[in-house]
Amino acid sequence: MAIVQMAAVILMLLLIVKPLGTYIYHIFSNKANRTDKIFGPFETSIYWLIGLKNRTEMTWKRYTLSLILTNIVLVAVSYVILRIQNILPFNPNGIGGMEPTLSFNTVISFVTNTNLQHYSGETGLSYFSQMAVIIMMMFTSAATGIVVAIAFIRGLTSKGQTLGNFFVDFIKAQTRLLIPFSIVLTLVLVALNVPQTLDPMIQATTLEGQPQQIATGPVASLVSIKHLGTNGGGFFGVNAAHPFENPNPLTNVLEILSMWCIPAALTYTFGRFARNQKQGWVIFSAMLIFLLAFLSLTYTSEMRGNPALNALGMDASQGSMEGKEVRFGIAQSALFTTVTTAATTGTVNNMHDTLTPLGGLVPLALMMLNSVFGGDGVGLVNMLMYAILGVFICGLMVGRTPEFLGRKIEAREMKFIAIAILVHPLIILVPTAAAFLTDLGKGSITNPGFHGISQVLYEYTSSAANNGSGFEGLGDNTPFWNISTGLVMMFGRYISIIALLGVAGSLVTKQWVPETPGTLRTDNKLFVGILLGSVFIIGALTFLPVLVLGPIAEHLTLR
Numbered sequence: 001m002a003i004v005q006m007a008a009v010i011l012m013l014l015l016i017v018k019p020l021g022t023y024i025y026h027i028f029s030n031k032a033n034r035t036d037k038i039f040g041p042f043e044t045s046i047y048w049l050i051g052l053k054n055r056t057e058m059t060w061k062r063y064t065l066s067l068i069l070t071n072i073v074l075v076a077v078s079y080v081i082l083r084i085q086n087i088l089p090f091n092p093n094g095i096g097g098m099e100p101t102l103s104f105n106t107v108i109s110f111v112t113n114t115n116l117q118h119y120s121g122e123t124g125l126s127y128f129s130q131m132a133v134i135i136m137m138m139f140t141s142a143a144t145g146i147v148v149a150i151a152f153i154r155g156l157t158s159k160g161q162t163l164g165n166f167f168v169d170f171i172k173a174q175t176r177l178l179i180p181f182s183i184v185l186t187l188v189l190v191a192l193n194v195p196q197t198l199d200p201m202i203q204a205t206t207l208e209g210q211p212q213q214i215a216t217g218p219v220a221s222l223v224s225i226k227h228l229g230t231n232g233g234g235f236f237g238v239n240a241a242h243p244f245e246n247p248n249p250l251t252n253v254l255e256i257l258s259m260w261c262i263p264a265a266l267t268y269t270f271g272r273f274a275r276n277q278k279q280g281w282v283i284f285s286a287m288l289i290f291l292l293a294f295l296s297l298t299y300t301s302e303m304r305g306n307p308a309l310n311a312l313g314m315d316a317s318q319g320s321m322e323g324k325e326v327r328f329g330i331a332q333s334a335l336f337t338t339v340t341t342a343a344t345t346g347t348v349n350n351m352h353d354t355l356t357p358l359g360g361l362v363p364l365a366l367m368m369l370n371s372v373f374g375g376d377g378v379g380l381v382n383m384l385m386y387a388i389l390g391v392f393i394c395g396l397m398v399g400r401t402p403e404f405l406g407r408k409i410e411a412r413e414m415k416f417i418a419i420a421i422l423v424h425p426l427i428i429l430v431p432t433a434a435a436f437l438t439d440l441g442k443g444s445i446t447n448p449g450f451h452g453i454s455q456v457l458y459e460y461t462s463s464a465a466n467n468g469s470g471f472e473g474l475g476d477n478t479p480f481w482n483i484s485t486g487l488v489m490m491f492g493r494y495i496s497i498i499a500l501l502g503v504a505g506s507l508v509t510k511q512w513v514p515e516t517p518g519t520l521r522t523d524n525k526l527f528v529g530i531l532l533g534s535v536f537i538i539g540a541l542t543f544l545p546v547l548v549l550g551p552i553a554e555h556l557t558l559r
Contacts, residue, residue, distance in 0.1 A: 001331075002299070002329070002330065002331035003331070005331045005332060005335075006295065006299070006331055006332075006334075006335050009253055009256055009257065009335060010288075010292075012253075012257060013257060013260055013261065013264055016257065016261050016264070016265065017261075017264050017265050017267070017268050017284065018265075018268055020261055020262070020265035020268075021265035021266065021267065021268025021269045021271075021272065021280070022268065022269075022272065023177075023265075024146075024177065024262075024265055024266065024269045025268075025269045025272040025273065027172050027173070027176045027177060028150045028164075028169060028172065028269075029272075029273075030164070035176055039172075039175050039176050042175060043171055043172065043175055046171055046175070047167075047168075047171070050167070052167050052168075055165050055167070055168055056165065057160075057162035057163070057164050057165050058162055058163060058164065058165055058166060059161060059162055059163070059505060060151070060155070060163050060501050060502060060504055060505025060506075060508070061505065062166075063151055063162075063163050063164070063165075063166045063501060063505075064497070064498055064501045064502075066166040066167065067144060067147070067148070067166055067170075067497070068494065068498075070140075070144075070166075070167075070170070071111050071140075071144065071494075074111055074136075074137065074140055075107050075108070075111050078106075078107040078110070078111070078132075078133045078136075078137060079103055079104070079107045081128070081129055081132055081133050082097070082098040082103040082106060082107065082125075082129055082133060083097050083098060083100070083103055084097055085097055085098065085125065085126045085128060085129045086126075088126065088128045088129075089128055090126060090127040090128035090131070090198060091126035091127065091128060092127070092198075092199070092200035092201075093126070093200055093201055093215075095123065095124065095125065095126045098119070098124065098125075098129075101479045101482040101483055102118055102119060102124075102477060102482055104482060104483065104486050105118055105481075105482035105483070105485060105486040106118070106119065106133075107133070107137075108486040108487075108489050108490050109233075109468065109485075109486070109489055110133065110134060110137035110138065110141060110231070110233065111137055111140070111141055112141065112466050112489045112490060112492070112493035112494075113141035113142060113144070113145055113229070113230065113231060113344075113375055113376070113378075113466050113493070114232075114346070114462075114463060114466040114467065114468045114489045114492075114493070115138075115226070115231045115232040115233030115346050115468035116346070116462060116463055116467075116468040116470065116485060116489065117233055117234065117237075117468070118476050118477040118481065118482055118485075119477065120236070120237030121134075121233070121234055121235045121236055121237060122215035122217070122235065122236050122237065123215075123237075127198055127217050127218060130217060130218060130222060130235065131218060131221075134222065134233060135218075135221060135222050135225060137231075138222070138225040138226055138229045138231040138233070139174050139178050139179070139182075139225055139229065140170075140174075141229065141231065142173075142178055142225070142228070142229030142230060142231065142375075142376045143170050143173035143174050143178060144170070144377075145230075145375050145376045145377035145378045146169075146173045146177070146262070146266075146376050146377040147164075147166060147169035147170050147173055147377070148377050148378065148381060148497055148500070148501065149266055149376075149377030149378070149380045149381050150164065150169055150269075150377070151163040151164055151166075151169070151501060151504055152380075152381045152384065152500055152501065152503070152504045153269070153270050153273045153274075153380075154273070154504070154508065155501075155503070155504025155505060155506075155507045155508040156273075156274070156384070156404070156405050156407070156504065156507055156508075157273045157274050157275070157405060158273075158508060159508070159512070160508060160509075161508065161509055162508070163501070163504055163505065163508060177262075178225065178228060178229060181224075181228055182221070182224045182225045182228055183224075185224035185227075185228065185254070185258060186220045186221045186223075186224040188254065189220040189223055189224060189251065189254070190220045192247065192248065192250060192251050192254075193247050193248075194219055194220040194223060194244060194245065194246075194247065194251065195216045195217065195219045195220065195244050196218055196219060196220040196221060197216055197217065197218065198217070198218065199216065201213040201214060201215050201216065202214040202216060215236065215244075216244065217235060218235075219235045219236075219244055219245060222235045223235065223240075223245050223246075223255070224258070226345075226347060227255045227258035227259040227345065227347060228258050228259070228261075228262065229376060230259050230262070230263065230343050230344060230345040230374075230375040230376045231345065231346070231347075231468075232259075232340065232345040232346025232347040232348075232467070232468045232469065233346070233347075233468065234347065239347050239348045239349070240252075240255060240336070240347045240348060240349040241325055241348060241349050241350060241351070246349055248327060249327065249328060249332060252328055252332050252336065252349060253332075255336075255347065255349075256335060256336055256339050259339060259340060259343050259345040259347065260339050260342075260343055260373065262376045263343050263373040263374055263375065263376060263377075263379045263380065264284065264287075264373055266376075266377065266379075266380045267280045267281070267283045267284040267287070267380060268280045268281075268284070270283060270380060270384070274405060276523055278523035278524070279405070279522065279523050282522065282523055282524070282527055282528050282531065283380065283383050283384070283387070283531070285528050286383065286528050286531040286532050286535070287342075287371075287372050287373050287379075287383060289528070289532060290342075290366075290369070290372040290532070290535070291338060291339070291342050291372055291373065294338055294342070294362045294365065294366055294372070295334065295335060295338040295362075297358060297359075297361075297362055298334040298337055298338050298355075298359050298362045299330065299331065299334040299335075301355075301356045301357075301358040301359040301362075302319050302320045302330045302333070302334055302355065302356055302359050303319040303320075303330055304316065304319070304320075304356070305319055305320045305356075306320045306322060306356055307356065307357070307555070307558035308558050309322075311558070318330075320354075320355075320356050320359070322351075322354045323350050323351030323352075323353065323354025323355070324350040324351075324354075325349060325350060328349055328350070332349070333349060333350040334359075336348070336349045336350070337349075337350065337352065337355070337359075337362065337363055338362060338363075338366070339373075340363075340467075340469060341362070341363035341366040341367050341467060341469065342366045342372040342373045342374075343373045343374065343375060343379065344367065344370065344374050344375040344378070344379065344465050344466055344467040345375070345467070345468075346462065346467045346468030346469040347469070348469050351472060352458070352469060352470070352471055352472070353455070353470075353471040353472050353473040356555075357450075357451075357454075357551045357552070357554040357555035357558065358551065358555050360454060360458075360471075360551050361547060361550075361551035361552065361555075363458075363469065364454070364457065364458055364461055364547065364550070364551065365539070365543070365547070367461045367462055367464075367465035367467050368424075368425075368428070368461055368465070368539055368542070368543045369535055369539045370382055370424060370464075370465045371383040371385075371386060371535055375466060375467075378466070378496075378497075381500050382420075382496075382500075383531070383535075385417055385420060385421070385500060385503070386531060386534045386535050386538075387404065387522065387527075387531055387534075388404050388409055388413065388417060388503070389414075389417055389421070389534055389538075390527070390530045390531055390533070390534040391403065391404045391409055391520055391522065392409050392414060393534070394520050394530060395409070395520065398518075400518055402520070403513050403519055403520070404522060405522070406512040406513050406514075406515070407507045407510045407512070407513065408510060408513055412506050413503050413506050413507065416499045416500065416502040416503045416506070417499070417500075417503060419495065419496075419499040420495070420496040420499040420500055421538065423491065423492075423495045423496060423499075424464055424465075424492065424496070425542045425543065427460070427463075427464045427488045427491050427492055428457070428460050428461050428464045428488075428543075429546060431460045431484055431485075431488055432456050432457050432460050432546070434484075435456050435460075435480075435484070436453075436456065438480070440478065440479075440480035441456070441480060441481075441484075443475075443478075444474055444475035444476060444478060444480075444481060445474065445475075446473045446474065446475060447473055449554070449557075450549065450550055450551070450553040450554035450557065451473075451550075451554055453546075453549050453550040454471065454550035454551050454554065455471045455473050455474045456474065457546060457550050458470060458471045459471070459474055459476060459481070459485060460484075460485065460488055463485040463488040463489045463492065464488050464489070464491075464492035465492065466489060466492055466493055
């Protein structure tokens with residue numbers, strides 16, 4: 001029955017990929033279509049409001065600069081709101097202004113689509129901050145990732161000197177995709193008993209006669225965009241394990257599909273732009289194979305039970321239910337854990353800190369690879385980066401200039417790709433080592449031995465992959481952790497975006513190379529294998545040693 005549950009969700013995703021991918025293609029193809037009549041007038045008014053008179057297409061440098069400057073403005077405005085939220089409206093619970101380093105961490109976290117939370121939402125933020133900062137950033141950060149993917153696809157598949165207009169793409173991503181889909185999902189969640197209100201906390205009396213405050217708020221609107229935008233930040237501290245955010249198995253399935261659908265559909269969008277749908281299915285197939293392999297490991301590990309408890313002779317027939325919600329069980333918890341870290345969403349419906357050692361290895365490995373569906377836009381871009389790398393390696397092996405989609409892959413592109421590949425492990429492994437060398441870092445570790453290593457490694461891996469989930473056994477709301485993870489989130493987001501837009505900008509200017517019998521095909525089963533090998537080998541060579549010190553060593557000592 002459990003396997004049927006997981007298979008049904010995967011089947012539903014497969015049914016979504018083509019129609020949603022086609023819709024996204026029509027949004028960004030810049031060709032006239034029926035959606036123009038619906039959204040065109042509204043978008044025109046936005047262009048007028050922001051003074052966007054010139055909507056000409058941009059070079060990759062101008063596109064990148066526009067993206068970064070827009071994000072800087074969002075950071076500045078959001079930081080101020082968090083610091084002075086105590087004097088702003090919609091604060092019925094009287095929550096004070098946020099501490100400076102925590103404000104820094106929070107705004108960087110949400111502008112980078114990470115949504116790492118070193119605070120508890122129901123007690124740390126006013127309703128105004130939840131809406132004007134958190135929900136607003138969930139839309140804008142997701143739109144940023146989507147337009148990066150679209151610009152990259154244009155660089156691979158079109159001719160000329162430009163990648164499109166950032167502001168036009170940025171607005172369309174919200175008006176035609178994120179906002180309408182979020183409205184529909186919000187209404188569905190409200191119908192399924194997820195709260196949506198501006199009333200203060202509910203005052204209740206327990207069965208023992210003691211007073212209790214029950215936090216509510218505009219929960220449904222945040223939950224909808226946090227999943228659709230692969231954001232992950234929870235309205236409540238326990239995130240999607242809270243019954244107000246995720247009350248039943250049906251909402252659990254909706255939330256899994258919501259965070260999975262756009263990253264998966266973008267592979268089909270890529271095939272439409274490439275005018276060869278097999279190209280998109282190759283990318284999708286490689287991603288799905290990885291996900292199924294990791295899902296199998298998570299599920300079987302949790303079903304075997306906790307090795308430490310099994311050694312005591314405790315009944316393991318129900319598997320390891322520690323840290324999991326009974327209303328979801330192991331199957332839906334394992335699927336949620338795998339999808340949320342594959343799609344770098346970061347929302348959680350169970351405590352990752354209580355996963356079995358090998359079960360905890362899966363979210364770590366998925367975030368380290370950072371290309372198995374990934375967040376909105378960035379996962380596709382990262383997988384296409386590995387596709388280009390695979391073509392380059394194969395070209396070197398046969399002594400032929402590598403080509404991808406009719407463009408030669410040369411030194412300039414590989415330098416940009418090398419930067420994107422190397423920066424990811426650098427900003428994970430160096431801060432992890434530094435945390436163990438300082439009392440400021442070691443003082444927050446709550447578990448000794450190998451599990452403590454996993455806690456710190458998970459925190460920086462989640463930050464670098466812009467995921468945001470945590471083992472949560474770490475005492476991370478300190479200036480050291482707020483500043484260090486804030487910097488890691490920033491580097492993890494923008495260095496790779498700049499580097500990969502540089503690749504797109506370089507490729508879009510190149511002349512098409514006609515296909516010959518010696519050209520490596522990138523739309524067949526062989527290339528799926530090459531893509532899987534490229535991702536796995538680079539990931540294994542980079543991160544296997546530190547995984548051995550953490551979850552693998554913990555598993556071996558508990559056997």
